[in-house]
Amino acid sequence: MYEIIAIDTPSLGDRSYLVHDGSTAIVIDPQRDIDRVLDLAEERGVHVAHVFETHIHNDYVSGGLALSGVTGAAYYVNGDDPVSFDREPVSDGDLIEVAPSLRVRVIATPGHTFTHLSYALEAGEEVVAVFTGGSLLFGSTGRPDLLGPDSTGVLARHQHASAHRLASDLPATAGVFPTHGFGSFCSASQSEGTESTIGAEKSANPALLMSEDEFVETLLAGLDAWPAYYAHMGSANASGPEAPDLSPPVLADAAELRRRIEAGEWVVDLRHRTAFASGHVAGSLNFGLDGSFATYLGWMIPWGTPVTLLGRTIEEVAEAQRELVRIGIDRPVAAATGDPGDWAGSEELHTYPQATFADLAGAAARAGVVVADVRRRLEWEEEHLAGAVHLPLHDLVARVAELPEGEVWVHCRSGYRASLAASVLARAGRRVVLVDDELPNADAAGLEVVRDVRLVA
Incomplete structure (x- = not known):
């Protein structure tokens, strides 16, 4: 018996996965905040023994190396990826025994990146699932343009070929478990689907229904801008990111908030837009936690600008801090909680209609x-x-x-x-x-x- 558990990160549109047989667990594409994975493993009473990366991610900082360090798990990354840390190098066709009844088979699926891998899960003699990362998604594929325009056309054709390889080599009953496609800008398009199989994708996915030329033309025509912070994620992941520091930032008073605003730093108000419009500290910026907070902040901020967080509660600040470490903004320089009147001090709150x-x-x-x-x-x-x-x-x-x-x-x-x-x-x-x-x-x-x-x- 085995269980596949999705660990959702809705704010970034991604999923990680924990798979276990009751005692041993594997994790695929863990996010930076690995405490979620560790808590889940403890809840299930299993030991994380293997961690797999489908690719060097462009939309978040990976927690794979840190998770491997904490648990002692083997960390599997494509042997052709130019990383600066020790890992278990894997390549197409490798078979990893992860538990008495579970194996993982490595499948090369270039397209989202040149070195992208998928992982087929075998239970007994049956292929029961495939973890497709940014390759075959629900009704789509990962976008092929994140490595630059010189590679886009070639990678788009690789995506088509990789999707067909998965469809031809795996049984129709195998579940499809992608990392992207739930709002992530790593996906070429979005789907409302929450689960799928190889058979379902054969009947609905454009990559499997179109000719290569038609697919490439359609795919490239549908691509739009992607978040600017993506440019920093590949190098961060290749260098081996450490576990994040999620301890609370130092608290700032009204005078310090004013000083930081006047210095050109970003003082970010986490409240809903209605509350912000009704009264806010002059010069502060509104990135509400009710939307894609980290995606848009990371997209818009001049990279490296110090960030201060303003929230009604310390829990709101902690939630925002957790989202930011996932995209490599590791430490807010300060925070303030409570009422915006306190943040403004003697200054009048600003409003707009x-x-x-x-x-x-x-x-x-x-x-x-x-x-x-x-x-x-x-x-x-x-x-x-x-x-x-x-x-x-x-x-x-x-x-x-x-x-x-x-x-x-x-x-x-x-x-x-x-x-x-x-x-x-x-x-x-x-x-x-x-x-x-x-x-x-x-x-x-x-x-x-x-x-x-x-x-x-």
């Missing part, structure tokens, strides 16, 4: 109103408000000055990204209105929406 698309319809004709759409390129091309200025969120920090003069009404699709943008604009001294509404409501409000009929047909 919130609105709906119906409000925007009434204001759009006024002189001096600028409508800013901060969604990504493909979203804008599919549909956008007539007359809006397109400035993607990930470019905003560097390009604020490009927005026309006037009162900026900023929107995205549902409000979260617009709230991040609104705080950046407010910090830059712009008069801002946060459109906290669902974009489909723009039609009902009478706003003119420009659509590309090829994309929405």
